[in-house]
Amino acid sequence: MNNSCATSGNSGPKIRSDCEIVLELRNSGGIEIDLKSKVVVLFGDSIRALCIEILNYFGIDDAFLKVIDSGALPFVISARLESAIKQLKTTDLDFLPELIEENKYSTSSGIFRFSRLYLPGNTPSMMINAGLHSADGIILDLEDSVPPDKKDEARILVRNALRQIDFNGAERMVRINQGERGLKDLEYVVPHNVNLILIPKCESVVTVKSISEKILEIKSNKGLTNPVHLMPIIETALGVEMSFEIAKSVPEVVALAIGLEDFTADLGVPRTSEGKESLYARTRIINAAKAAGIQPIDSVFSDVGDMEALRQNVLSSKALGFEGMGCIHPRQIPVIKQGFAPGPDEIDKSKKIVLAFEDARKNGLGVVALGSKMIDPPVVARAQKIITLAIELGLLRRDWINEVTE
Amino acid sequence: MSVSTVINEAGRAVPIEINGKEVIPFKGIGKHKPFGNKYGPRIPSCSDYPEDGNKVVLTLEEALLRCGIRDGMTISTHHHLRDGDLISNRIFEIASAMGVKDLVWFPSASFPCNDIVIKYLEDGTINRIEGSMNGPLGRFVSEGKMKGTAVLRSHGGRIQAVQDGEVKIDIAVLAAPTADSFGNARGTGGNSACGVLGYAKADMMFADKVIVVTDNLIDLPCFPMEIEGNYVDYVVIVDKIGLPEKIVSGSTQVTKSPDRLLIAELTAAFLEKSGILKDGVTMQAGAGGTSLAIAVFIHEIFKKKGWKSKFGFGGSTKYMVDMLEHGQMGYILDAQAFDLDSVNSIGKNANHIPYSVFNAYNYHSKGNLTSMMDIMILGATEVDLNFNGNVVTHSDGYLLHGIGGWQNCLHARNVILPLPLFRDRIPVIVDEVTTLCGPGELIDVIITERGIAINPLRQDLIESLRNSGLPFKTIYELRDEAVKICGKPSKPMFEDRIVAAIKWVDGTVIDVVRKIKA
Numbered sequence: 001m002n003n004s005c006a007t008s009g010n011s012g013p014k015i016r017s018d019c020e021i022v023l024e025l026r027n028s029g030g031i032e033i034d035l036k037s038k039v040v041v042l043f044g045d046s047i048r049a050l051c052i053e054i055l056n057y058f059g060i061d062d063a064f065l066k067v068i069d070s071g072a073l074p075f076v077i078s079a080r081l082e083s084a085i086k087q088l089k090t091t092d093l094d095f096l097p098e099l100i101e102e103n104k105y106s107t108s109s110g111i112f113r114f115s116r117l118y119l120p121g122n123t124p125s126m127m128i129n130a131g132l133h134s135a136d137g138i139i140l141d142l143e144d145s146v147p148p149d150k151k152d153e154a155r156i157l158v159r160n161a162l163r164q165i166d167f168n169g170a171e172r173m174v175r176i177n178q179g180e181r182g183l184k185d186l187e188y189v190v191p192h193n194v195n196l197i198l199i200p201k202c203e204s205v206v207t208v209k210s211i212s213e214k215i216l217e218i219k220s221n222k223g224l225t226n227p228v229h230l231m232p233i234i235e236t237a238l239g240v241e242m243s244f245e246i247a248k249s250v251p252e253v254v255a256l257a258i259g260l261e262d263f264t265a266d267l268g269v270p271r272t273s274e275g276k277e278s279l280y281a282r283t284r285i286i287n288a289a290k291a292a293g294i295q296p297i298d299s300v301f302s303d304v305g306d307m308e309a310l311r312q313n314v315l316s317s318k319a320l321g322f323e324g325m326g327c328i329h330p331r332q333i334p335v336i337k338q339g340f341a342p343g344p345d346e347i348d349k350s351k352k353i354v355l356a357f358e359d360a361r362k363n364g365l366g367v368v369a370l371g372s373k374m375i376d377p378p379v380v381a382r383a384q385k386i387i388t389l390a391i392e393l394g395l396l397r398r399d400w401i402n403e404v405t406e
Numbered sequence: 407m408s409v410s411t412v413i414n415e416a417g418r419a420v421p422i423e424i425n426g427k428e429v430i431p432f433k434g435i436g437k438h439k440p441f442g443n444k445y446g447p448r449i450p451s452c453s454d455y456p457e458d459g460n461k462v463v464l465t466l467e468e469a470l471l472r473c474g475i476r477d478g479m480t481i482s483t484h485h486h487l488r489d490g491d492l493i494s495n496r497i498f499e500i501a502s503a504m505g506v507k508d509l510v511w512f513p514s515a516s517f518p519c520n521d522i523v524i525k526y527l528e529d530g531t532i533n534r535i536e537g538s539m540n541g542p543l544g545r546f547v548s549e550g551k552m553k554g555t556a557v558l559r560s561h562g563g564r565i566q567a568v569q570d571g572e573v574k575i576d577i578a579v580l581a582a583p584t585a586d587s588f589g590n591a592r593g594t595g596g597n598s599a600c601g602v603l604g605y606a607k608a609d610m611m612f613a614d615k616v617i618v619v620t621d622n623l624i625d626l627p628c629f630p631m632e633i634e635g636n637y638v639d640y641v642v643i644v645d646k647i648g649l650p651e652k653i654v655s656g657s658t659q660v661t662k663s664p665d666r667l668l669i670a671e672l673t674a675a676f677l678e679k680s681g682i683l684k685d686g687v688t689m690q691a692g693a694g695g696t697s698l699a700i701a702v703f704i705h706e707i708f709k710k711k712g713w714k715s716k717f718g719f720g721g722s723t724k725y726m727v728d729m730l731e732h733g734q735m736g737y738i739l740d741a742q743a744f745d746l747d748s749v750n751s752i753g754k755n756a757n758h759i760p761y762s763v764f765n766a767y768n769y770h771s772k773g774n775l776t777s778m779m780d781i782m783i784l785g786a787t788e789v790d791l792n793f794n795g796n797v798v799t800h801s802d803g804y805l806l807h808g809i810g811g812w813q814n815c816l817h818a819r820n821v822i823l824p825l826p827l828f829r830d831r832i833p834v835i836v837d838e839v840t841t842l843c844g845p846g847e848l849i850d851v852i853i854t855e856r857g858i859a860i861n862p863l864r865q866d867l868i869e870s871l872r873n874s875g876l877p878f879k880t881i882y883e884l885r886d887e888a889v890k891i892c893g894k895p896s897k898p899m900f901e902d903r904i905v906a907a908i909k910w911v912d913g914t915v916i917d918v919v920r921k922i923k924a
Contacts, residue, residue, distance in 0.1 A: 017830055039831050041802035042895035071830025074893060128891075129665045132855050330664035398875065 006087035008153045009080035010122075011068040017125035019077055022066040023084040029062055031055055037069035050074055054081050054095050075164040076124045076157065083153035094159075099193065102166040106226045107195045109254040110382070112136055112389060113231075113295055113324040114340040115333045116173060120145035122154040127161050131168030133330035134392075136337070138170045142185050143177050143200045151181065155188040162192040171195045173231070176211075183214050190218040193226060196254070201262065202232035203239045205249040212250040229254040231297065235262035240281045247292035256289040257326070258282060260299035273309070286321040300326035307335050314339030341393050342386045350390070351400065353383035358401070409904060416794075416842055420915040424907050425534065425554050427572075432916040435845060440770055440912070445571030447612050459588040459626065461641045466493075466619060467500050469640040470577065473615035477507045478533075479576035482613060484606040485515035486581070486593060486742060490652030493581040493619050493644075495519070498526040506531060510554070512573060513537040514564060514605040515808050519652065527552055536573065537564075538808020539798075539906065547905050548804045550921035556805075556906035558798055561741075562767025562774070562814035563909050565608040570770060572913055578613035580606045580633060581647040585620035589638025590631035593743075593760065594753050596622025598648040601722075601743025601752050602760040603632040608768075610637045621647045632760060658723045658745040660702055661695030665826065665855050670696050672876070673783070673824045673853045674703035679874040680867055682781060682820050683707060689781035690719040690815065691726075693744040696824055697783050701725040708734040719766065719779060722748035722758070730758060739775070741766060741811075767814035769911040774814075782818035786825060788839045791881050793846030793861045795823065796839035798908060801832050803840055803898030803922050805906060813911050816848035827854040833888035833895060835859075835881060840898070842917040843908055852881065859884050899923035 011020035075097045116137030146154040175198035176185040230252045264271040289296035298317040360368045368375040390396035411419040414431035483494045515538045526532045534554025567573045582591030583598045593603040619642045677683035691697040720740035724747030729735035739761040743749045751758045766775040788796040852859045857879035900920035910916040
């Protein structure tokens with residue numbers, strides 16, 4: 001292997017919004033850039049300028065750089081180039097694109113997590129518009145969807161995506177790898193305002209604790225105070241047996257998810273659509289999560305073409321007690337959200353609570369009461385969320401409050 | 407070579423002469439009033455044609471020779487065989503072998519299969535193309551390699567130019583899936599069925615000589631005929647006029663892209679909430695994946711509400727046929743069939759009616775269909791802050807598409823452009839369009855995945871949708887969002903030389919395309 005030459009990224013006829021970088025460090029001759037880009041007329045100069053800025057930032061004065069660009073956005077180009085540089089040069093520097101204002105938010109532990117959209121962590125074209133589909137959460141996946149030889153470059157791309165892509169208010173999640181690699185992944189995502197970490201194939205309290213400690217360490221080194229929630233994914237028979245311990249292991253755990261493809265493989269049985277083989281595991285996890293006061297989240301539904309089957313799946317999932325489900329295609333999001341959405345009774349109750357709260361506020365009362373029952377602030381907050389959601393889902397008119405009070 | 411230009415009413419510098427002929431700069435919408443009479447082709451006499459009506463000659467060569475093909479002539483073709491067309495290229499292969507030079511090719515559109523005419527542009531057989539320039543052909547023209555100046559017209563503008571005598575067709579070569587020996591012809595039947603021949607009518611009526619080429623000769627009379635034999639000089643029988651699999655796509659497909667589906671969903675929601683979509687509505691949508699998705703969503707709304715479209719204007723697809731067959735569309739008036747389902751429907755369903763673009767698109771006529779349409783769904787490569795649209799060049803300055811019926815369709819009541827905010831890194835909403843094809847005053851709504859912009863001229867729509875909950879933005883906000891994501895693009899550099907003129911529907915010059923700076 002040539003240790004002065006590195007490649008990163010992707011190119012090819014089907015690749016969009018990405019680029020491939022070939023970087024060769026030289027001893028003299030300055031920087032030479034060979035740029036092939038479908039947007040060369042519009043962005044050729046700015047791509048060259050960005051590349052030179054990055055090379056200079058890492059103290060590289062002499063290099064041959066080949067860029068095969070299929071319309072990559074600047075944060076993608078810089079991630080690809082940084083990956084190539086880091087294969088050739090040991091450095092503590094990171095070339096960080098701006099953390100956009102839109103991404104400077106935290107999420108609370110109890111928010112709805114009906115739908116969370118999986119995005120392969122090394123495929124920028126699927127990330128750029130992902131926020132438009134209004135999933136409750138966006139998962140940038142570093143684990144199964146990234147091939148082993150692309151793991152390192154995916155980290156940098158995901159880091160830049162967390163800083164640069166407006167995911168439209170979705171909870172910004174990352175699924176890290178297992179073991180040591182996963183702990184290393186945290187260094188690339190925790191400082192960039194990630195809201196939640198998914199822990200794959202979780203089987204023990206030790207795993208959760210090591211991740212939680214690592215996160216605390218990174219946060220305290222960087223002086224960060226934003227919450228980083230955890231969602232362990234139970235994907236093995238052992239994990240199922242340990243689910244309650246995992247659910248209550250550390251306070252950062254806000255939800256427990258089940259991954260049925262791996263679980264059924266672990267059992268040695270095929271995954272069926274009626275799911276009898278996983279009924280025990282699913283109900284066990286629901287029970288463990290509820291006992292620990294966190295959200296149980298169902299596995300993804302893999303037939304992206306069959307929306308009716310998905311709808312049925314969501315309804316039975318909700319009936320069991322699950323409070324959300326993973327999505328592998330944006331078209332699944334509305335079906336899942338509607339399926340887990342509050343029913344008419346729930347909306348009616350929330351309306352009454354919100355009205356009582358508004359009354360109390362108008363009358364300057366500190367305490368909210370519905371009939372003779374006192375209502376705690378979290379209950380009001382949850383009712384307000386249900387109302388907001390009902391409006392968002394088109395189940396309730398935006399001006400329902402006027403309608404009721406008139 | 408420098409040409410003198412003037413600034414037209416749209417603010418664009420355009421020449422007053424193209425290919426040695428005087429042209430009129432764009433004067434504003436509906437401002438140019440034509441005068442005089444329509445062009446009249448030579449008067450023929452039956453005494454020059456066989457009494458038994460049999461006009462069959464053995465080869466296309468012989469037909470072209472008998473038509474007197476010679477240097478500088480204008481040869482027209484239609485594009486109903488789309489990417490499967492085997493005839494257009496053959497004409498120039500023959501002409502090249504004969505040593506004929508400086509022909510003008512006047513197609514109603516060109517397709518990737520026509521890229522090999524570049525060879526005949528290079529060897530001097532063809533002087534220029536007055537039609538659409540796609541892919542490598544567009545690149546060839548943009549790089550200044552074509553001898554003459556290209557002239558791009560809309561489908562209606564092409565008919566206007568022929569009718570008004572701006573373009574005199576010397577020989578029209580009309581490929582026909584079914585014909586008889588007298589020259590009556592239609593688009594259905596045979597191995598090369600394309601459905602309809604709506605774009606060939608002006609050529610038939612106004613060309614000096616007309617050759618019908620078919621691979622399916624049937625006994626007289628070929629009925630119902632779209633090409634009428636009494637306009638036809640010669641009939642040529644060949645093995646194959648086209649490659650069936652490329653004439654119609656086996657099936658047109660709804661987009662699978664989640665982002666495009668989102669745009670389609672927003673479009674349907676916009677149409678429903680604005681009240682534009684209603685019982686009895688008239689509409690046209692294209693065959694692109696997003697348009698098809700919109701058609702599917704509209705169909706759902708129709709079914710839910712029990713509504714029906716009075717008629718739809720084709721290009722037809724199976725999705726329109728589906729509405730027709732299930733009672734959600736009264737008629738399809740069809741100028742071209744895009745897929746097999748629609749080709750089959752034309753022969754089968756009496757309410758699926760072949761309809762000439764002559765009636766629908768020509769601006770120099772006594773009214774036409776497009777201004778009567780309620781909903782017009784169109785595309786564009788760029789739209790600018792004044793809602794001006796570009797469909798012929800990309801932002802890098804290269805010619806890449808024809809105008810098609812786009813300009814003609816802008817006259818509909820509600821012109822809606824569902825577009826991605828950017829394609830890869832290329833913003834679609836820009837400060838100023840690279841090439842002006844349609845004035846912004848005719849473009850009502852831009853629907854992107856990141857928000858909907860209504861033309862400020864449509865205060866009625868803005869007012870009625872104020873509380874709709876739809877994600878409205880100004881066109882400036884959309885532009886800013888595109889720049890924020892993509893960065894600010896540089897502009898392409900051009901030389902002075904004009905390589906193509908863009909005609910407006912009334913024959914005036916609305917803009918030009920210049921040679922890309924090497």
